[in-house]
Amino acid sequence: MATSGSVFSDTLQEITNTKLDELSKRRYRFEEAKSALLVYTQAEDDTVKRLETLSEGVKNCFAIPVDRAGKVITKQTKHPRLETELKNLDRFLAQAQCDPSVSAKTLHAWEQSLLSHLDTQSLKFQYADLYGKLVTEWLSDSKKEQDAATDDVEMGDTFEDVGDAAKLESREKWEQMVFEPANVDEAALEKYLHHLFGFSNEDKKPIRKALKNFQNAVYSFEAQLSTQNQFNIRSLKWVIQGLHASDLLSDEKREVLKDFEGNNIILNEIADVLNMRMSALSSWTWCADTPVPVEMRRKINGIYNIHMHEDLLQAIFLQYIGVKWSVFLKGAFVTFRNTEGAWKSARKDIPKADKQRLGYYLGSLQREPCLQSVRTKIHNNNYFMAQLMGHEQQATSAVEGDEEAEYSTEYAGTTSFKRKAVAPPAQAPGGYRHRKVLSRKAPRISSPAFSPSSPFMDLAAEVDEEDDDEDEDEGDDIRNPMALKQNLLHLLSTEITINKRLYGEMTAFHSVFESWNPLLPHKTVHTVLKYLGVSELWLDFFKKFLEAPLKFIDDDKSTPARTRRRGTPASHVLSDVFGETTLFCLDFAVNQSTSGSALWRVHDDVWFWSRDHSVAVAAWKTVGEFASVTGTQINPTKTGTVRVANNPDQKLKIDKSLPEGEIRWGFLRLSPQKGRFEIDQTMVDAHIEELDKQLHDKPKSIFAFIQAWNTYASTFFTSNFGKAANCFGREHVDNMLATHERIQRQIFSTLPQGDQKVSSVAEYLKTAISQRFGISDVPEGYLYFPMELGGLDLQSPFISLLQIRDEVPESPSELLGALERAERDAYEQAKTLFLDGHIQRYALDEPLWEPESVCDRQTFMSFDEYVRYREEFKFNHHSGETRLPNVFRQLMKRPVEKSIDPDDSKVWTAHNQLGGQANLRGITNSWNSMQPYWRWVSMMYGPEIVDRFGGLNIVDPGLLPMGMVTLFRDKRVKW
Numbered sequence: 001m002a003t004s005g006s007v008f009s010d011t012l013q014e015i016t017n018t019k020l021d022e023l024s025k026r027r028y029r030f031e032e033a034k035s036a037l038l039v040y041t042q043a044e045d046d047t048v049k050r051l052e053t054l055s056e057g058v059k060n061c062f063a064i065p066v067d068r069a070g071k072v073i074t075k076q077t078k079h080p081r082l083e084t085e086l087k088n089l090d091r092f093l094a095q096a097q098c099d100p101s102v103s104a105k106t107l108h109a110w111e112q113s114l115l116s117h118l119d120t121q122s123l124k125f126q127y128a129d130l131y132g133k134l135v136t137e138w139l140s141d142s143k144k145e146q147d148a149a150t151d152d153v154e155m156g157d158t159f160e161d162v163g164d165a166a167k168l169e170s171r172e173k174w175e176q177m178v179f180e181p182a183n184v185d186e187a188a189l190e191k192y193l194h195h196l197f198g199f200s201n202e203d204k205k206p207i208r209k210a211l212k213n214f215q216n217a218v219y220s221f222e223a224q225l226s227t228q229n230q231f232n233i234r235s236l237k238w239v240i241q242g243l244h245a246s247d248l249l250s251d252e253k254r255e256v257l258k259d260f261e262g263n264n265i266i267l268n269e270i271a272d273v274l275n276m277r278m279s280a281l282s283s284w285t286w287c288a289d290t291p292v293p294v295e296m297r298r299k300i301n302g303i304y305n306i307h308m309h310e311d312l313l314q315a316i317f318l319q320y321i322g323v324k325w326s327v328f329l330k331g332a333f334v335t336f337r338n339t340e341g342a343w344k345s346a347r348k349d350i351p352k353a354d355k356q357r358l359g360y361y362l363g364s365l366q367r368e369p370c371l372q373s374v375r376t377k378i379h380n381n382n383y384f385m386a387q388l389m390g391h392e393q394q395a396t397s398a399v400e401g402d403e404e405a406e407y408s409t410e411y412a413g414t415t416s417f418k419r420k421a422v423a424p425p426a427q428a429p430g431g432y433r434h435r436k437v438l439s440r441k442a443p444r445i446s447s448p449a450f451s452p453s454s455p456f457m458d459l460a461a462e463v464d465e466e467d468d469d470e471d472e473d474e475g476d477d478i479r480n481p482m483a484l485k486q487n488l489l490h491l492l493s494t495e496i497t498i499n500k501r502l503y504g505e506m507t508a509f510h511s512v513f514e515s516w517n518p519l520l521p522h523k524t525v526h527t528v529l530k531y532l533g534v535s536e537l538w539l540d541f542f543k544k545f546l547e548a549p550l551k552f553i554d555d556d557k558s559t560p561a562r563t564r565r566r567g568t569p570a571s572h573v574l575s576d577v578f579g580e581t582t583l584f585c586l587d588f589a590v591n592q593s594t595s596g597s598a599l600w601r602v603h604d605d606v607w608f609w610s611r612d613h614s615v616a617v618a619a620w621k622t623v624g625e626f627a628s629v630t631g632t633q634i635n636p637t638k639t640g641t642v643r644v645a646n647n648p649d650q651k652l653k654i655d656k657s658l659p660e661g662e663i664r665w666g667f668l669r670l671s672p673q674k675g676r677f678e679i680d681q682t683m684v685d686a687h688i689e690e691l692d693k694q695l696h697d698k699p700k701s702i703f704a705f706i707q708a709w710n711t712y713a714s715t716f717f718t719s720n721f722g723k724a725a726n727c728f729g730r731e732h733v734d735n736m737l738a739t740h741e742r743i744q745r746q747i748f749s750t751l752p753q754g755d756q757k758v759s760s761v762a763e764y765l766k767t768a769i770s771q772r773f774g775i776s777d778v779p780e781g782y783l784y785f786p787m788e789l790g791g792l793d794l795q796s797p798f799i800s801l802l803q804i805r806d807e808v809p810e811s812p813s814e815l816l817g818a819l820e821r822a823e824r825d826a827y828e829q830a831k832t833l834f835l836d837g838h839i840q841r842y843a844l845d846e847p848l849w850e851p852e853s854v855c856d857r858q859t860f861m862s863f864d865e866y867v868r869y870r871e872e873f874k875f876n877h878h879s880g881e882t883r884l885p886n887v888f889r890q891l892m893k894r895p896v897e898k899s900i901d902p903d904d905s906k907v908w909t910a911h912n913q914l915g916g917q918a919n920l921r922g923i924t925n926s927w928n929s930m931q932p933y934w935r936w937v938s939m940m941y942g943p944e945i946v947d948r949f950g951g952l953n954i955v956d957p958g959l960l961p962m963g964m965v966t967l968f969r970d971k972r973v974k975w
Contacts, residue, residue, distance in 0.1 A: 020132040023959050027125040033061045034118050047107045048096050054114050055089055058082070061118065078956060082117055089114075120950045127782070128955040130773055131790055138703040167296060170304045171552070174518060178550075181565040182521030184631040189524065192629045193531045196589055206341025214336050215533030221328045222535055230278050231271040231320065233264055238393045239320045245395050247297075247305070247571040248319075253312055260312075274317050282537055285544050291551040291561030300716050301403045306518075308548065308569045318545070322573025323392055329577060330388035333584055337384065343588070344596035347372050348872055356849050358869070361834055361861045364843040371871040371884045378491070379598045385584065386484055387576045387603050397480040401715030404485065405666045407683065408637055484602045486723045487892075489665055489677060491600065492609060493727040493812075494891040496675045498884075499611040500646040501816040502870075507616040507654075508609035508670075509641040510663045511623065514633035516604035517575060518567035521631040522546050525568075525578045528585060545574060579603065586626045593622040613643065617655045636661065644675035666720030677728065679721055679735050687717070688746050695751060702768060706794050709761055713743060714795040724801070726815075727891040730808045733801055740797050761794065781941030782954055786922035786934075790955030799936045800897060807895035815887050822882035823867060826875060831860040897932035900939050907942035910952045917957050 037057035044050040059066060064083055065073045072087040074080070089110060096102040197211045198204025240261050243249055249257070260266050277284060286292060293309040310318070337343045347367075358365060367373075492508060499506035513519075522543065530539060546568065549561040568575035583601065590599040590608070594615050600607040608619045620641075627634055640661030643652045651672075663670040667684055668677040691712050695705065721736045722728065748758045758764045766778045785791025809815070833839055841847040851857050870884055880886060902908055914925035922934040930938070938952070945952060 019959070020136065023125075023128055023132055027129055030061055030121065030125060033057070034122065037061065037118075047104065047111075048093060051089075051096075051107060051111055051114075052093055054111060055086060055093070058114050058117060059086060062121070078958075081950075085113065085117075117950070120948070124949055124954070124956055126775065127790060127949075128959045130769070130775055131955055131959075133773060134702050134792075138701045140701075167298070167304065171296060171306075174304070174306055175562075177515060177518040178564050178567045179562050182519070182523065182631045184521045184523040184527075185629070186523055186527050189527050189629050190531065192625075193528070193585065196585060196592070197531075206339060210336045210339035210342035211532075213339065214332055217328075217332045217335070218533035219535075221332075222538060225278075225321075225324060228279065229271075229275055231274040233267045233271065235320065235392075236267050236271060236316065237261060239316050239323065241393065241395070242323060242573070243315060243319050246319075246573075247307065248315060249312075250309065253315075256312065270313065270316065273313060274320070277317055281541055284541060286548050291549040293553045294550050295553050299403060300401055300712060302406045305570050307571060308550070309553065319573060322577060323389060325577045326389040326573050327392055329581060330385055330390055333385050333388070334380075337380070344591050346376055346596040346598060348869070350869060350872065354869070356846060357851065357861065357865070358873075359841060359844040359846070360849060360851065361839070361866075362830055363839045363841055366874040367872065368874065369885055370874050371888055374885045374888055375598070379600065382484060382487070383598075383600055383602065384587070385580050386479070386481070386601075387580045389479070389573070395478050397478045398482070399715060401711035402482050402719045403716065404482070405683070405687065405716070405720040407664050481602055482719065485605065485665065486719075488600055488602065488607055489668065489722050490725045490727050490892050490894075492607065492670075493677060493725070494888060495609055496644050497727055497812050497816060497891055498888065500644050500675055501813065501820075502867075503611045504646050505613070505644060505652055506609060506611050506675075507613045507641070507643045507658075508607070508663060509616060509620055509658060510605075510607050510639065510665070511659065512606070512635045512638040513604035513627070514635040515567075516579065516632070517570060519633065520567055520579065520582065522566060524582060524630045524632070528582050529578075532581065542574070542578070546578075576603075582630060585630075586623065589622045589626055590619050593618050613652075613655065616641075617657055620658050634659075638664070640664065642670050642672045642675075644672060648673045648675075666722060667717075668720070668722050677722060677732070679739055681739070684717075684739060684743070688743055691743075692747055692750060695747065702765065702772075702792070705768075706765070706792055710793070710795045713740075713747075713761070714797045717743060718797045723894060724804055724808055725892065725894050726809055727812050728808070729812050730805060730810045733805045733808055737798065737801050737805070740801075765792070765794065779941070779944045779948060781937075781945040784937050784941055785945065785952075785954060786920075788917075788920050789923060789953050796937075799933055803897035803899070803932050803936065804895040807898055812891055815890055819882050819884060819887050823870070824863070827863050827866050830866070834860050899932040900936045902927055902935070902939070905943065906946045907939060907952075910942065910946045911938070913951055914953075917953075923952060 034057075037054065037060075041050050041054050041057070044053060058064070059072070062079055062082060063077065064079070064086060065076045067073055071090065072083055074083045074087060077083060092102075092110070096107065194200060198207035240257050243257060244254060260270065295307050295309060297305045297307055299305060496506050496508070525546070526539060526543065529542065534542075546564060548564050548569070550564055551559060551561045568578050580603075583604070586606075587599050587601060590597065594610070597608070597610055597615055597619065599619065600609075606623065608616060610616050610619070623634070626632075636659070639659045640663045641654055641658040642663050643654050645652050664680075665677075667679050667687075669680045670676070671678050694708060694712065717740065718736070721739065722732070724733050724736070744760050748760060748764050751758075751764060756767050758767055762780055762783055765783055766780075769778050770776045781791065783792050783794040784796060785793075787793045874885070875883065881890070908927075911923075911925055911927060914920060914923075917925075922930070923938050924930055927935065942952060945954060
């Protein structure tokens with residue numbers, strides 16, 4: 001029996017075949033009529049009669065309707081300009097028949113215009129036919145790939161392939177992790193939690209109170225979940241939308257979900273079943289007779305994710321429970337953090353004597369907004385328990401290829417991958433890292449994959465000189481873990497720039513937990529949840545969820561299922577719940593041990609920095625204690641410390657307790673001497689080799705090649721170079737541009753393309769099209785235009801980078817220089833006000849307080865005392881843009897793409913002619929709504945397209961099989 005998804009695909013395939021068949025017939029009829037017309041007109045010597053014949057023939061070729069008198073009826077076809085031209089030409093020819101003053105030159109121009117319309121339509125049909133052949137090639141190669149995958153499964157262990165051998169090796173290591181329980185000392189963990197939450201210290205009553213409130217909230221929440229009719233049409237729709245956005249389901253199950261989503265009768269039936277399941281929660285279990293299938297998916301960054309494939313009803317049920325717990329816990333943890341006296345503040349406790357002196361010399365000072373308040377807002381609004389959901393319908397944003405590259409010391413300093421087995425193996429959240437650098441697909445968005453992340457993720461808002469108290473939380477409707485990590489790089493770079501200049505140094509460490517999802521001990525999860533007040537009913541349910549009976553989809557029928565004893569399943573919201581709840585203990589422990597400093601964390605990826613070296617030592621000690629007591633491990637390959645000095649020639653000593661190694665992210669390495677992130681070209685070389693291999697091994701389909709290129713070269717490389725920001729400086733943008741150029745030259749100098757040598761992806765594709773389909777002189781716009789206009793949607797990383805290059809300051813230190821000068825000027829101004837007796841003290845707590853010493857009463861404070869608490873106060877006497885909080889924001893700020901300017905050319909006119917077309921992406925009729933990237937593409941490549949195709953449509957609307965193209969474009973790239 002065919003599934004809903006397969007019926008949908010088959011129907012779409014049938015529609016596509018019909019479209020392509022009809023396109024072929026229309027092209028044949030047009031070319032036949034055109035050829036006959038040209039032969040007939042060439043035999044006519046009289047120019048006017050030839051024009052009359054040509055005009056009538058053009059009407060026939062384009063199916064332009066006429067009335068009984070033979071006059072053109074306008075607004076009846078998709079060729080309005082031609083209709084008007086033919087209508088006017090009929091009247092002009094009437095003049096030409098009787099007016100000898102109509103010149104031969106004018107008649108020739110009319111004739112050439114009509115012939116141009118015929119040639120343009122032939123070209124449109126040629127490229128429409130090419131598009132159809134490219135789609136057919138794409139579908140054919142996709143089917144071959146699927147058949148090959150089926151054959152591989154059938155061949156089993158006898159099939160020898162390097163890729164499959166590596167996949168098997170990864171599977172074996174994963175199985176060694178998840179099917180053996182972890183050795184966790186539960187008593188020691190309970191003692192750790194007892195100490196952490198203040199039960200060993202009478203002075204920590206606020207913490208105990210916050211914990212008690214948390215436990216009470218858990219009790220109330222569980223009571224809410226026990227009420228009847230949890231599932232209804234409204235709740236099912238947001239659950240289904242969440243599943244669509246996750247990696248949990250196969251493409252086929254997504255298509256079935258689409259059918260569910262639009263059918264309220266089915267949704268009501270599902271709600272009834274799941275409500276019965278919820279009411280019998282205590283007896284819920286995985287079906288013992290039917291183990292949960294698991295599948296390995298290879299990602300672009302070299303990780304094998306192991307995904308469970310439970311049935312759809314089970315997936316909906318677990319998604320609902322996971323989201324409910326996630327939203328509740330996010331709110332409960334925020335309440336805990338906000339409980340007075342529980343969470344230590346990053347703000348310094350300024351001694352009373354210092355406050356009195358500041359007030360005496362400077363008058364009343366505001367404590368907000370200040371740099372510390374800006375930092376706190378960023379951390380609280382974006383990084384505190386970031387993996388949990390703020391509300392039920394919160395979406396996760398991701399783009400295919402926007403994944404962090406894996407670094408291994410085993411290929412450091414080489415030009416190729418030489419990853420050997422490491423024990424225990426490293427892995428990204430939810431999956432197992434393998435030695436190849438390789439992707440799965442995330443939901444596609446309309447903008448190019450390499451464009452900046454959603455605006456709310458840009459933590460540095462515009463500087464408003466009138467109001468520095470900006471809201472750092474610019475929205476919580478979308479979660480984007482990669483964007484959060486990119487911003488961490490900007491935060492660290494900004495902090496290094498500020499701290500080394502103002503205080504002489506800064507210490508930072510970065511670490512990632514070893515295989516967090518597969519290695520997270522079930523006992524640890526159980527102990528933490530129990531301590532936080534989760535009841536036995538739910539603890540038992542979570543235990544059964546974690547201990548799923550698993551069996552790989554390609555195993556023989558006789559292979560028995562095995563019960564998971566360790567780790568959490570990838571892509572489940574409940575896995576995020578267990579992970580974040582456990583890691584909350586680490587966040588809180590670091591906060592307590594460092595007197596309020598923040599651990600900057602995205603899931604299991606932790607960062608810490610401080611200008612006080614001893615504080616960094618204390619934080620790292622806390623991380624080690626947490627890992628030890630929870631049975632988790634630190635990945636040494638992804639762990640390192642840097643202590644940066646303002647003087648690049650000065651090498652500051654690093655405490656032996658801090659981890660050795662470099663601070664890295666993606667292709668970036670933090671230079672200890674310069675204190676800035678640099679692109680590791682050796683690591684880039686290794687990935688160039690991998691991309692070269694992938695492009696050699698890819699199916700020969702042009703569309704498949706472009707999809708792979710866009711994902712790897714445009715998105716993956718660009719993401720791992722780090723998003724441009726003011727704190728990185730212009731040199732970083734120039735390095736990205738140079739590296740992208742090198743990638744293309746190296747890839748296409750070796751990629752076979754007959755006897756021709758090419759040096760870019762554009763040259764390669766034009767040569768491939770010429771050799772395969774016999775079409776030469778392909779315009780470059782055809783490659784870069786969106787598919788909806790008949791283009792190939794090739795993406796260029798150069799355009800977005802060039803649009804921001806000049807918007808980035810040459811050196812981030814320029815801003816610090818301006819700050820220091822402003823501080824000196826403000827100090828002198830404050831000194832003058834004090835000496836002139838103009839200080840207003842009436843708003844102070846102690847307005848009459850004076851220093852005891854006569855000298856102190858008459859002598860203004862030193863500059864060092866003046867700036868001692870610069871991070872704790874808003875100094876109103878600073879000019880707006882040079883205030884420290886605003887300098888921080890400016891350094892964090894990402895450049896805005898500077899759009900290309902429109903002109904009054906034929907391209908601008910062609911944009912307006914797109915007004916009647918629906919479902920356009922990228923290039924549309926509205927210039928203002930287009931992204932800067934597409935404006936550049938339109939103005940750079942548009943003139944040639946308009947000249948050759950008469951407008952921005954390379955293929956006439958309606959001739960493109962966009963349904964099938966969209967379906968395949970939204971599927972995962974397989975590597």
